[in-house]
Amino acid sequence: MSHQGVRVECISTRLSPLFQSFRKPVCRYLCIFDSFDRYNMKPSVPEVKPSTVGPTEGEGGWTVEQIPKDTEHGRKLYHGVYRPFRLKMLKEAPNSFSSTLARETAFDEEVWERRFENPLALTFVALVPDQSHQSAMSVGKIVSALTLRGPFHIPPHQGEDVNVSTDPYWEINAVYTDLEYRRMGIASAVLEEAVQHVISVQQKMGLRRFSLKVGVMMGNEEAKALYEKAGFVLVGKDSDGGDDLVRYFGGD
Numbered sequence: 001m002s003h004q005g006v007r008v009e010c011i012s013t014r015l016s017p018l019f020q021s022f023r024k025p026v027c028r029y030l031c032i033f034d035s036f037d038r039y040n041m042k043p044s045v046p047e048v049k050p051s052t053v054g055p056t057e058g059e060g061g062w063t064v065e066q067i068p069k070d071t072e073h074g075r076k077l078y079h080g081v082y083r084p085f086r087l088k089m090l091k092e093a094p095n096s097f098s099s100t101l102a103r104e105t106a107f108d109e110e111v112w113e114r115r116f117e118n119p120l121a122l123t124f125v126a127l128v129p130d131q132s133h134q135s136a137m138s139v140g141k142i143v144s145a146l147t148l149r150g151p152f153h154i155p156p157h158q159g160e161d162v163n164v165s166t167d168p169y170w171e172i173n174a175v176y177t178d179l180e181y182r183r184m185g186i187a188s189a190v191l192e193e194a195v196q197h198v199i200s201v202q203q204k205m206g207l208r209r210f211s212l213k214v215g216v217m218m219g220n221e222e223a224k225a226l227y228e229k230a231g232f233v234l235v236g237k238d239s240d241g242g243d244d245l246v247r248y249f250g251g252d
Protein backbone atom coordinates (compact mmCIF):
# COMPACT_ATOMS: atom_id res chain seq x y z
CA MET A 1 0.00 0.00 0.00
CA SER A 2 1.42 3.37 -0.82
CA HIS A 3 0.53 6.86 0.23
CA GLN A 4 1.72 9.47 -2.17
CA GLY A 5 4.10 11.96 -0.73
CA VAL A 6 4.20 10.15 2.55
CA ARG A 7 6.82 7.72 3.80
CA VAL A 8 6.14 5.28 6.70
CA GLU A 9 8.53 3.04 8.57
CA CYS A 10 7.78 0.29 11.11
CA ILE A 11 10.49 -0.18 13.90
CA SER A 12 12.13 -2.61 16.28
CA THR A 13 11.36 -4.65 19.29
CA ARG A 14 14.14 -4.34 21.72
CA LEU A 15 17.25 -2.75 20.25
CA SER A 16 16.73 -1.26 16.83
CA PRO A 17 19.54 0.21 14.78
CA LEU A 18 17.99 3.61 15.38
CA PHE A 19 18.16 3.13 19.11
CA GLN A 20 21.60 1.59 18.85
CA SER A 21 22.72 4.70 17.07
CA PHE A 22 21.82 6.63 20.19
CA ARG A 23 23.38 3.94 22.34
CA LYS A 24 20.20 3.73 24.39
CA PRO A 25 18.60 0.32 24.74
CA VAL A 26 14.86 0.35 24.45
CA CYS A 27 12.67 -2.32 25.93
CA ARG A 28 9.65 -2.27 23.68
CA TYR A 29 6.94 -3.66 25.81
CA LEU A 30 7.70 -1.95 29.07
CA CYS A 31 7.96 1.53 27.72
CA ILE A 32 4.37 2.56 27.36
CA PHE A 33 4.33 4.63 30.50
CA ASP A 34 7.81 5.59 31.41
CA SER A 35 10.00 5.57 28.33
CA PHE A 36 10.23 9.32 28.08
CA ASP A 37 11.65 9.84 31.52
CA ARG A 38 13.84 6.80 31.50
CA TYR A 39 15.34 7.29 28.07
CA ASN A 40 15.05 11.04 27.84
CA MET A 41 12.71 10.83 24.88
CA LYS A 42 10.50 13.79 24.21
CA PRO A 43 6.86 13.03 23.54
CA SER A 44 5.29 15.28 20.97
CA VAL A 45 1.58 14.99 21.52
CA PRO A 46 -0.46 16.32 18.63
CA GLU A 47 -3.21 18.79 19.41
CA VAL A 48 -5.87 16.89 17.52
CA LYS A 49 -8.65 14.58 18.54
CA PRO A 50 -7.51 10.99 18.14
CA SER A 51 -10.61 9.80 16.30
CA THR A 52 -9.78 10.88 12.80
CA VAL A 53 -10.93 7.81 10.92
CA GLY A 54 -14.26 6.02 10.89
CA PRO A 55 -14.80 2.30 11.30
CA THR A 56 -13.69 0.03 8.48
CA GLU A 57 -15.97 -2.83 7.56
CA GLY A 58 -14.80 -6.23 6.37
CA GLU A 59 -16.50 -9.23 4.86
CA GLY A 60 -17.97 -11.47 7.53
CA GLY A 61 -19.41 -8.66 9.61
CA TRP A 62 -16.35 -7.34 11.39
CA THR A 63 -15.56 -3.67 11.83
CA VAL A 64 -12.33 -1.97 12.76
CA GLU A 65 -12.25 0.89 15.18
CA GLN A 66 -9.98 2.85 17.43
CA ILE A 67 -10.89 2.49 21.10
CA PRO A 68 -11.85 6.03 22.15
CA LYS A 69 -10.48 7.29 25.44
CA ASP A 70 -13.15 9.90 26.05
CA THR A 71 -16.37 7.88 25.98
CA GLU A 72 -18.07 5.29 28.18
CA HIS A 73 -18.13 2.99 25.15
CA GLY A 74 -14.36 3.24 24.89
CA ARG A 75 -13.82 2.59 28.59
CA LYS A 76 -16.13 -0.40 28.51
CA LEU A 77 -14.50 -1.77 25.37
CA TYR A 78 -11.00 -1.37 26.78
CA HIS A 79 -11.51 -2.66 30.29
CA GLY A 80 -14.28 -5.16 29.60
CA VAL A 81 -13.25 -6.63 26.27
CA TYR A 82 -9.72 -5.61 25.30
CA ARG A 83 -8.09 -6.49 28.61
CA PRO A 84 -9.12 -10.17 28.48
CA PHE A 85 -8.18 -10.22 24.78
CA ARG A 86 -4.74 -8.88 25.66
CA LEU A 87 -4.25 -11.64 28.23
CA LYS A 88 -5.51 -14.19 25.74
CA MET A 89 -2.93 -13.14 23.15
CA LEU A 90 -0.15 -13.47 25.72
CA LYS A 91 -1.42 -16.93 26.60
CA GLU A 92 -1.95 -18.17 23.04
CA ALA A 93 1.15 -16.69 21.45
CA PRO A 94 3.72 -16.44 24.26
CA ASN A 95 6.66 -16.39 21.85
CA SER A 96 5.34 -13.50 19.80
CA PHE A 97 5.51 -10.81 22.45
CA SER A 98 8.07 -9.39 24.83
CA SER A 99 5.61 -9.24 27.71
CA THR A 100 4.25 -12.30 29.48
CA LEU A 101 0.91 -13.55 30.74
CA ALA A 102 2.28 -13.80 34.29
CA ARG A 103 3.42 -10.18 34.25
CA GLU A 104 0.18 -8.74 32.96
CA THR A 105 -2.12 -10.99 34.96
CA ALA A 106 -0.54 -9.34 37.99
CA PHE A 107 -1.39 -5.82 36.79
CA ASP A 108 -3.78 -4.03 39.11
CA GLU A 109 -6.61 -1.69 38.10
CA GLU A 110 -4.33 1.32 38.30
CA VAL A 111 -1.91 -0.07 35.75
CA TRP A 112 -4.70 -0.92 33.29
CA GLU A 113 -6.22 2.49 33.79
CA ARG A 114 -2.86 4.16 33.11
CA ARG A 115 -2.56 2.12 29.94
CA PHE A 116 -6.04 3.15 28.88
CA GLU A 117 -5.44 6.81 29.64
CA ASN A 118 -1.96 6.97 28.08
CA PRO A 119 -2.27 9.70 25.42
CA LEU A 120 0.58 8.20 23.43
CA ALA A 121 -0.92 4.72 23.12
CA LEU A 122 -4.00 3.97 21.06
CA THR A 123 -5.61 0.58 20.60
CA PHE A 124 -7.24 -0.43 17.34
CA VAL A 125 -9.54 -3.45 17.28
CA ALA A 126 -11.58 -5.57 14.89
CA LEU A 127 -14.96 -6.34 16.40
CA VAL A 128 -17.66 -8.85 15.57
CA PRO A 129 -21.09 -8.97 17.25
CA ASP A 130 -20.81 -11.12 20.35
CA GLN A 131 -23.29 -13.97 19.81
CA SER A 132 -23.08 -15.07 23.42
CA HIS A 133 -24.00 -11.66 24.83
CA GLN A 134 -26.49 -10.37 22.30
CA SER A 135 -27.93 -7.30 23.92
CA ALA A 136 -28.17 -3.63 23.23
CA MET A 137 -25.42 -3.08 25.79
CA SER A 138 -22.94 -5.48 24.16
CA VAL A 139 -19.95 -3.81 22.53
CA GLY A 140 -19.02 -6.95 20.59
CA LYS A 141 -16.17 -9.41 20.60
CA ILE A 142 -12.61 -8.42 19.69
CA VAL A 143 -11.07 -10.75 17.11
CA SER A 144 -7.95 -8.76 16.27
CA ALA A 145 -6.09 -5.83 17.79
CA LEU A 146 -2.95 -3.77 17.81
CA THR A 147 -1.49 -0.94 19.85
CA LEU A 148 -0.11 2.18 18.19
CA ARG A 149 2.32 4.28 20.19
CA GLY A 150 3.56 7.70 19.34
CA PRO A 151 4.46 10.16 18.09
CA PHE A 152 7.92 10.03 19.62
CA HIS A 153 10.83 12.26 18.96
CA ILE A 154 14.40 11.51 19.88
CA PRO A 155 16.36 14.69 20.49
CA PRO A 156 19.87 14.79 19.11
CA HIS A 157 22.49 14.09 21.75
CA GLN A 158 25.64 16.07 22.15
CA GLY A 159 28.31 14.70 19.86
CA GLU A 160 25.89 12.54 17.87
CA ASP A 161 25.97 12.52 14.10
CA VAL A 162 23.81 15.47 13.09
CA ASN A 163 22.60 13.50 10.08
CA VAL A 164 20.83 10.96 12.28
CA SER A 165 17.11 11.38 11.64
CA THR A 166 15.15 13.08 14.38
CA ASP A 167 11.87 12.82 12.47
CA PRO A 168 8.93 11.66 14.61
CA TYR A 169 8.36 7.96 14.77
CA TRP A 170 5.54 5.69 15.86
CA GLU A 171 5.54 2.09 17.00
CA ILE A 172 3.16 -0.78 16.45
CA ASN A 173 2.93 -3.59 18.95
CA ALA A 174 0.59 -6.16 20.53
CA VAL A 175 -0.69 -7.30 17.12
CA TYR A 176 -2.85 -10.39 17.35
CA THR A 177 -5.73 -12.08 15.51
CA ASP A 178 -7.83 -14.87 17.02
CA LEU A 179 -6.94 -18.26 15.54
CA GLU A 180 -10.33 -18.80 13.91
CA TYR A 181 -10.21 -15.39 12.21
CA ARG A 182 -6.76 -15.62 10.64
CA ARG A 183 -5.95 -15.21 6.93
CA MET A 184 -9.08 -13.13 6.36
CA GLY A 185 -7.22 -9.87 6.03
CA ILE A 186 -8.29 -8.67 9.46
CA ALA A 187 -4.86 -7.81 10.90
CA SER A 188 -4.10 -6.01 7.63
CA ALA A 189 -7.28 -3.96 8.00
CA VAL A 190 -6.51 -3.06 11.62
CA LEU A 191 -2.97 -2.10 10.62
CA GLU A 192 -4.26 0.04 7.77
CA GLU A 193 -6.61 1.87 10.14
CA ALA A 194 -3.65 2.63 12.42
CA VAL A 195 -1.58 3.81 9.46
CA GLN A 196 -4.37 6.12 8.31
CA HIS A 197 -4.56 7.55 11.82
CA VAL A 198 -0.82 8.23 11.84
CA ILE A 199 -0.98 9.93 8.45
CA SER A 200 -3.90 12.04 9.54
CA VAL A 201 -2.23 13.18 12.78
CA GLN A 202 1.06 13.90 11.05
CA GLN A 203 -0.68 15.93 8.37
CA LYS A 204 -2.45 17.97 11.03
CA MET A 205 0.89 18.59 12.72
CA GLY A 206 2.32 19.69 9.40
CA LEU A 207 5.12 17.14 9.60
CA ARG A 208 5.43 15.09 6.44
CA ARG A 209 8.48 12.98 7.35
CA PHE A 210 7.93 10.29 9.94
CA SER A 211 8.25 6.57 10.35
CA LEU A 212 6.37 3.60 11.73
CA LYS A 213 8.27 0.75 13.31
CA VAL A 214 7.68 -2.79 14.45
CA GLY A 215 9.83 -5.50 15.98
CA VAL A 216 9.19 -9.14 15.17
CA MET A 217 10.47 -12.02 17.26
CA MET A 218 12.95 -14.37 15.63
CA GLY A 219 11.25 -16.94 13.39
CA ASN A 220 7.84 -15.25 13.27
CA GLU A 221 7.52 -15.43 9.51
CA GLU A 222 3.72 -14.85 9.46
CA ALA A 223 4.13 -11.54 11.21
CA LYS A 224 6.99 -10.53 8.94
CA ALA A 225 4.87 -11.37 5.91
CA LEU A 226 2.01 -9.30 7.30
CA TYR A 227 4.18 -6.20 7.69
CA GLU A 228 6.03 -6.64 4.42
CA LYS A 229 2.71 -6.89 2.62
CA ALA A 230 1.77 -3.58 4.26
CA GLY A 231 4.87 -1.87 2.91
CA PHE A 232 7.30 -2.30 5.78
CA VAL A 233 10.90 -3.12 4.97
CA LEU A 234 13.43 -5.06 6.95
CA VAL A 235 16.02 -2.70 8.40
CA GLY A 236 17.99 -4.99 10.66
CA LYS A 237 18.14 -7.47 13.49
CA ASP A 238 17.81 -6.77 17.17
CA SER A 239 20.16 -8.19 19.76
CA ASP A 240 17.99 -11.33 20.16
CA GLY A 241 17.90 -12.10 16.45
CA GLY A 242 14.44 -10.60 15.94
CA ASP A 243 13.64 -8.54 12.87
CA ASP A 244 13.21 -4.79 12.84
CA LEU A 245 10.90 -3.50 10.15
CA VAL A 246 10.17 0.08 9.26
CA ARG A 247 7.85 1.98 6.99
CA TYR A 248 8.86 5.52 6.06
CA PHE A 249 6.60 8.39 5.10
CA GLY A 250 7.53 11.64 3.45
CA GLY A 251 10.81 10.37 2.06
CA ASP A 252 12.52 11.41 -1.12
Ligand SMILES: CC(C)(COP(=O)(O)OP(=O)(O)OC[C@H]1O[C@@H](n2cnc3c(N)ncnc32)[C@H](O)[C@@H]1OP(=O)(O)O)[C@@H](O)C(=O)NCCC(=O)NCCS
Binds near residue numbers: 181
Ligand atom coordinates in the same frame (compact mmCIF):
# COMPACT_ATOMS: atom_id res chain seq x y z
C1 LIG B 1 0.50 -12.38 12.40
C2 LIG B 1 -1.01 -12.31 12.59
C3 LIG B 1 -1.34 -11.11 13.43
C4 LIG B 1 -1.67 -12.18 11.22
O1 LIG B 1 -3.06 -11.97 11.41
P1 LIG B 1 -4.13 -12.22 10.23
O2 LIG B 1 -5.39 -11.51 10.62
O3 LIG B 1 -4.22 -13.65 9.95
O4 LIG B 1 -3.41 -11.47 9.02
P2 LIG B 1 -4.02 -11.17 7.57
O5 LIG B 1 -5.10 -12.12 7.24
O6 LIG B 1 -4.34 -9.72 7.49
O7 LIG B 1 -2.78 -11.50 6.67
C5 LIG B 1 -2.11 -10.51 5.92
C6 LIG B 1 -0.90 -11.13 5.27
O8 LIG B 1 0.03 -11.57 6.23
C7 LIG B 1 0.69 -12.74 5.75
N1 LIG B 1 0.36 -13.88 6.60
C8 LIG B 1 -0.52 -13.91 7.62
N2 LIG B 1 -0.55 -15.13 8.18
C9 LIG B 1 0.36 -15.87 7.50
C10 LIG B 1 0.80 -17.22 7.60
N3 LIG B 1 0.31 -18.05 8.55
N4 LIG B 1 1.73 -17.67 6.75
C11 LIG B 1 2.24 -16.83 5.82
N5 LIG B 1 1.87 -15.55 5.64
C12 LIG B 1 0.93 -15.08 6.50
C13 LIG B 1 0.17 -12.96 4.35
O9 LIG B 1 1.00 -12.22 3.45
C14 LIG B 1 -1.21 -12.36 4.44
O10 LIG B 1 -1.73 -11.97 3.19
P3 LIG B 1 -2.51 -13.09 2.31
O11 LIG B 1 -3.47 -13.78 3.22
O12 LIG B 1 -3.16 -12.27 1.24
O13 LIG B 1 -1.44 -14.00 1.79
C15 LIG B 1 -1.56 -13.62 13.24
O14 LIG B 1 -1.01 -14.72 12.58
C16 LIG B 1 -1.25 -13.71 14.72
O15 LIG B 1 -2.00 -13.21 15.55
N6 LIG B 1 -0.11 -14.36 15.08
C17 LIG B 1 0.26 -14.53 16.48
C18 LIG B 1 0.67 -13.22 17.12
C19 LIG B 1 1.79 -12.54 16.38
O16 LIG B 1 2.71 -13.16 15.87
N7 LIG B 1 1.74 -11.19 16.34
C20 LIG B 1 2.71 -10.36 15.66
C21 LIG B 1 3.65 -9.82 16.65
S1 LIG B 1 4.89 -8.79 15.82
